[in-house]
Amino acid sequence: MSDISLQLPDPRQYPESSPSNMLIHYTQSIVNARSEDDRAMWRASLRAALVEMLEREELLSLSVALAMVTSQQIYRELWDALRDAAERPDSGRHAVIFAVPLVLVIGSKGKATLPERIADVDTLNALFRQHGLFADGAEVFLSGKLLHPDNVVGIHSAQIYRYTRQLVDAARGLPLELPAAPIVAKDEGVFLRYLLGVAIREDGAEAPVKLGGNVGAWGVPVMKFIGEQLKTEGVTLFPIPRPPMPLMQAIVAANFARLEVALQVFASTQIRQLRDLGQEPVAIMSAHDNGELHITVSATGNEKDWGGFVWPLAAQDDVAQIETNFRLLMAECQVGDVRVVDGVQPESRDGIPLFFTADDWPPQPVTLQ
Template identity: 40%
Template sequence: MQALPLLPDPRQYTGTATSPLHSLAQVLLDERDLGRLVAAEAALDAELARLLTANDDAAIQAALATPPNPAVLRILSERLRVAVENPAPGSAMHAVIFALPLVLVAGVRGKHVIAGRLPDVSAVQALLTEHGIFKAGSDIQLSGRLLDREQLQAIPSSSLARWRDALQYASGGLPHEFSESPITVDGDGVYLRYLVGVAMQPADADPVVQLNAPPGTWAMALTKLLGEQLKHDAMTLFPLPRSPHAWLPALDDGRIAQQEIRFQVFASNTLRKLREAGETPVAVFSCHEGNELRVTLGAEKNGEEWAGFIWPLGPQDRVDGLQHMMVSLLRECHHDDVRVLPDLLPQVKDDLPYFPLPTELPSAATRH
């Protein structure tokens, strides 16, 4: 079986360092001597710590927004997470600021609003304690508000670092007024919300929150509990909770999980409709200006039968990894006819969003 070619990466990189953080990150990436590598990492960490202490989030965000290459972006993001999560040496206690992503697959005839708060968050916290995600007897507070991703994104990294060191107990929650984010379900949809919390972590003690815990019986039990708390007679609901993560990793974990499930729903529904209509489905993969990966699922010989999916590429998304994941999901749906367009394409063609159709492709188009 011939291997598929890789899609192009539509994201633009400057190619040159435009920030001291870029230069420090590149030195770290280029270093091969162990001693100098440790020193280079310490220098980058020190600059990030200085910016966080000075509340200069603008400088950090500017460096993340204009990386000279993907490797610099990855190392900057990694070291920023370390700087935000790790307390200063010698701290007897620090706060772990965490978020638990919830992907909600919902369907209803008509409309229904899922409330922006869990009816009983104490039951959720008790379940997570029972399954060892939260350490029994620890000072942990989980908020019952369902928050959208934009609210988490709006919290500056400097605030997360400050809360980590300043909070003395968890019962007061986070020092920020978050707003409940209800979900209006209109037909079918895949939605993302977060539960956020704080846990007090003593130094040199076992973790009080199991961050990034693998799926297990805890996840199945939490799915059942959330389904019961959010159920409505007219609505079909499948809550898919993720493991608690530190704040910054939770942003990406939730976004990626939502998009993966959206693609699964899109692929299974579209393939079923095409097959029921007696059509032969073809998947077309393409990358477009505006940092988008698009998948068109259409009939091989009928240009009227098709549907399109868009994955907006995040800064750290790997195009090759996404392509592999999507092709694997299509194979699970017993679909192997995948065609990859190697050129970067426009977002719009003939005043319409551009989704290349199987019927438009020349006979020499790459296929699998």
């Protein structure tokens, strides 16, 4: 069976070249290597350079290199190498710094403040150990404090490099003043918080924490437990825990997960409202020159009852994946009219953010491949 071709352009711009940057030179050499031996040689050179910068806390040099990459492929290769240098020592006993992202879908008729932490942290840790996410006998501790994304993003790679190699026990966590961040809810919203953990991996031992992968059998009991711990009068709460991940990976993956859930909530609400009016929804996606994707759900002939959603593209977001996931979501919602605006559009028109509705952009023929 043929698939509908993807049409949404990537609006992000990259420099044409950055030949003077050593890190980018090494990374491009990895991508362009003609043999696995050459690739391994360049990866070793890149890792050595990154380790030296992390030891010296040369954060500006790292930020400049990531900002000057010439493609998303180069960015991902450099980012993965930075993660590897920061989070994986060559050998010996070391700490594993990880996070459990929580996407929280909240509904509230009035203003309400949820708890800032999971109070029963012992049961939280016991659940993760019971379901095999923490290895038997391993030294692991997951904090119950709910951390705001801004505070987690503020933990830089040089700190992760240092703590991975210097922390000697898990129970004390990271030696950072990270304030708990309660969620203040009103109406409907999708929020992101992190639970931060530390594990100690003994030299030659199995991994103390199962990192990454999909949500398994543990998902439902952990979801129910978190829901009970954060229960607040007048609030409807649907917590979605993600698997434990190395901290730098968690920052990237969790932001994508939050936006994906927020898009699902937006689309389902807007589709329901239009169908309650007896109108058939039309979904439109457009890419904009400020690095955003704009998505609307509207109906032909109805200029009033439409809704818009903004997806600000992060460096590692995959536009094709976002479009594919949205088309699948629309198929599940039985929305057959999904349109994509040609080319990269301006951010705004006459000072107003630019969104296209069903009357602005005509139906398009289906392209098969």
